[in-house]
Amino acid sequence: MSNTVSKRIPETVMKKPQQSSPFSGTGPRLRDVGECVMIQRIRSLLGKVNPPAPHGIGDDCAVLPVSTELASRTFGLATVDAVTLGEHFLPDTTPELVGRKLVHRNVSDIAAMGGRPNWALLTLLSGGDLRLEWLDGFMVGLRDAAIQLKMQIIGGDISALPDGLFSAVLCVHGQAVTPILRSTAKAGDSLWVTGTLGGSLVGHHLQFNARVEEGCWLAENVSVSAMMDVSDGIAKDLTALLPADTLAALDINKIPISTAAMEQAQQQRDLALKAAFCDGEDYELLFATPPQTVDWLADWQRQFPHVPVTQIGTITKVPESATSTCKLIDSQTGQALDYFKGYAHFNT
Amino acid sequence: MSNTVSKRIPETVMKKPQQSSPFSGTGPRLRDVGECVMIQRIRSLLGKVNPPAPHGIGDDCAVLPVSTELASRTFGLATVDAVTLGEHFLPDTTPELVGRKLVHRNVSDIAAMGGRPNWALLTLLSGGDLRLEWLDGFMVGLRDAAIQLKMQIIGGDISALPDGLFSAVLCVHGQAVTPILRSTAKAGDSLWVTGTLGGSLVGHHLQFNARVEEGCWLAENVSVSAMMDVSDGIAKDLTALLPADTLAALDINKIPISTAAMEQAQQQRDLALKAAFCDGEDYELLFATPPQTVDWLADWQRQFPHVPVTQIGTITKVPESATSTCKLIDSQTGQALDYFKGYAHFNT
Numbered sequence: 001m002s003n004t005v006s007k008r009i010p011e012t013v014m015k016k017p018q019q020s021s022p023f024s025g026t027g028p029r030l031r032d033v034g035e036c037v038m039i040q041r042i043r044s045l046l047g048k049v050n051p052p053a054p055h056g057i058g059d060d061c062a063v064l065p066v067s068t069e070l071a072s073r074t075f076g077l078a079t080v081d082a083v084t085l086g087e088h089f090l091p092d093t094t095p096e097l098v099g100r101k102l103v104h105r106n107v108s109d110i111a112a113m114g115g116r117p118n119w120a121l122l123t124l125l126s127g128g129d130l131r132l133e134w135l136d137g138f139m140v141g142l143r144d145a146a147i148q149l150k151m152q153i154i155g156g157d158i159s160a161l162p163d164g165l166f167s168a169v170l171c172v173h174g175q176a177v178t179p180i181l182r183s184t185a186k187a188g189d190s191l192w193v194t195g196t197l198g199g200s201l202v203g204h205h206l207q208f209n210a211r212v213e214e215g216c217w218l219a220e221n222v223s224v225s226a227m228m229d230v231s232d233g234i235a236k237d238l239t240a241l242l243p244a245d246t247l248a249a250l251d252i253n254k255i256p257i258s259t260a261a262m263e264q265a266q267q268q269r270d271l272a273l274k275a276a277f278c279d280g281e282d283y284e285l286l287f288a289t290p291p292q293t294v295d296w297l298a299d300w301q302r303q304f305p306h307v308p309v310t311q312i313g314t315i316t317k318v319p320e321s322a323t324s325t326c327k328l329i330d331s332q333t334g335q336a337l338d339y340f341k342g343y344a345h346f347n348t
Numbered sequence: 349m350s351n352t353v354s355k356r357i358p359e360t361v362m363k364k365p366q367q368s369s370p371f372s373g374t375g376p377r378l379r380d381v382g383e384c385v386m387i388q389r390i391r392s393l394l395g396k397v398n399p400p401a402p403h404g405i406g407d408d409c410a411v412l413p414v415s416t417e418l419a420s421r422t423f424g425l426a427t428v429d430a431v432t433l434g435e436h437f438l439p440d441t442t443p444e445l446v447g448r449k450l451v452h453r454n455v456s457d458i459a460a461m462g463g464r465p466n467w468a469l470l471t472l473l474s475g476g477d478l479r480l481e482w483l484d485g486f487m488v489g490l491r492d493a494a495i496q497l498k499m500q501i502i503g504g505d506i507s508a509l510p511d512g513l514f515s516a517v518l519c520v521h522g523q524a525v526t527p528i529l530r531s532t533a534k535a536g537d538s539l540w541v542t543g544t545l546g547g548s549l550v551g552h553h554l555q556f557n558a559r560v561e562e563g564c565w566l567a568e569n570v571s572v573s574a575m576m577d578v579s580d581g582i583a584k585d586l587t588a589l590l591p592a593d594t595l596a597a598l599d600i601n602k603i604p605i606s607t608a609a610m611e612q613a614q615q616q617r618d619l620a621l622k623a624a625f626c627d628g629e630d631y632e633l634l635f636a637t638p639p640q641t642v643d644w645l646a647d648w649q650r651q652f653p654h655v656p657v658t659q660i661g662t663i664t665k666v667p668e669s670a671t672s673t674c675k676l677i678d679s680q681t682g683q684a685l686d687y688f689k690g691y692a693h694f695n696t
Contacts, residue, residue, distance in 0.1 A: 079410070
């Protein structure tokens with residue numbers, strides 16, 4: 001049970017030297033230049049990622065380009081996520097990686113629907129003592145991620161927090177031909193996960209790639225019945241994919257544990273497994289397919305040779321004899337896996 | 349020159365008793381219930397304003413309803429704005445009014461393009477010590493404003509700040525048949541403003557109505573050449589409407605000063621005039637029309653009998669003899685009105 005804001009980040013990690021902190025060190029600060037100069041600086045750094053007004057920064061609203069082709073053949077998607085100092089990054093995290101993370105963690109939600117991002121609005125909430133050099137790095141990381149993911153930053157807002165605090169909120173719009181929902185899995189479906197899980201804090205949480213190509217490929221080529229991304233750990237996230245009166249029967253030996261989690265656990269598999277279930281910030285795709293739907297696996301491996309995909313279990317009906325309310329069980333022993341908890345904000 | 353975050357709110361006002369503060373007083377707090385319970389509470393409070401998943405809260409993204417009619421005949425609009433404790437409201441501000449303000453200040457930007465709002469995403473950034481009763485009030489105010497303005501809240505995010513801090517960010521999507529831009533005014537155009545200006549902090553900044561009907565009516569019935577909303581005071585905002593090499597020649601006697609500004613200035617017109625130029629948070633429409641376009645005035649008065657609209661001046665070419673860089677002049681004396689400054693974030 002914790003009531004600090006930084007519990008996602010262990011205290012030992014919090015005590016690193018803060019040479020590149022957003023607020024310590026020398027150089028001009030946000031309050032030295034004011035809002036207008038800062039907006040000019042941001043526009044200049046964003047370059048072509050920010051289209052000319054009225055389609056980008058510069059009017060009361062951004063005017064979206066009309067695309068009837070898009071509207072008639074695809075669904076729009078909308079999502080929002082923040083990065084906050086102490087919760088999602090540390091004072092000495094490289095600012096480019098913070099900007100990058102903000103984009104990829106939002107686009108991970110778009111990817112989890114089988115979609116692609118289009119445009120985004122950025123809100124900066126910051127103390128006036130923010131170093132401009134740090135902000136430049138943040139914007140460059142955000143811009144380069146936007147270029148990589150083929151999306152535009154079309155507007156935003158700035159609001160003042162007390163000194164020493166920074167948060168950035170990105171609202172992203174995307175599109176999908178056939179959005180893959182969380183709520184459409186069925187009993188009997190196989191459960192799959194991309195990549196490996198656990199130990200994200202070692203570096204993955206700043207350097208992952210939103211699984212856009214993978215998500216779109218699955219939506220187009222596989223009869224995926226439900227999909228989501230893993231942000232709070234599969235222990236918590238898996239339960240969101242389960243229909244009422246079902247459990248996830250998991251093959252504990254097949255959970256793909258990351259090298260980072262194994263190293264942190266000093267190769268003790270039980271400890272590493274707990275990390276894979278509970279750490280969160282994996283930003284992998286978790287999805288369900290109807291039973292016997294495996295003919296796509298060879299195509300996947302040709303398409304994404306460096307991205308493992310693993311069947312971790314099956315969705316099963318809750319047996320009538322069940323006594324536990326736990327939604328995850330060991331498929332071999334039938335025992336509840338209720339010591340695993342995903343990340344929870346504000347409390348545990 | 350100020351480097352505190354609360355300079356929009358005078359210190360004398362900041363020292364009011366804090367009986368209804370978001371963080372002081374008794375009752376359960378955010379951290380007592382955690383994220384999942386809070387999201388349930390928010391969904392329940394929003395009611396029909398939050399459509400069922402996947403079109404509302406509950407999946408990785410919100411899926412937008414397909415509307416080809418909308419896409420082929422109108423332009424999409426996107427904007428984002430925050431309300432932050434100490435910057436946009438006080439600890440003892442009624443929470444319902446804070447939620448209301450967040451909606452109306454965003455929709456004011458949509459209205460300033462001649463548009464109507466469709467949907468929004470809400471991000472809450474808060475200390476874990478936020479009282480749930482305060483949050484309920486905030487959500488009810490936000491919900492009722494969304495109902496009033498015919499928009500839906502389709503998703504959001506929650507992020508943790510240190511104790512005692514609260515900010516909420518709303519990203520709003522809208523539509524307009526013909527978006528009215530800021531950048532399309534011309535020399536010779538008349539300058540108009542709706543309502544009255546100044547003294548917003550007395551109450552208007554919490555209780556104004558976004559001028560949606562007025563903005564749409566102007567876009568449809570008047571050849572408006574440019575439009576924006578007044579959020580930082582006309583001293584600053586007017587300059588955004590002026591083409592290069594032009595000035596705003598203002599009839600100082602015609603500036604519509606609010607009763608609140610006159611009362612605060614103890615009926616001294618010069619002081620009240622400065623408030624009308626500089627206070628900000630008026631959320632009135634500021635627009636330009638080609639010269640001699642006045643045949644709409646009688647229709648306006650029939651349509652909006654309780655909303656004054658005033659011609660405050662004209663856009664004129666910068667005279668070759670000009671020595672000042674000030675963009676606002678007194679049309680009668682030709683003198684620069686350069687002692688007026690609008691609200692600036694982080695510095696002045």
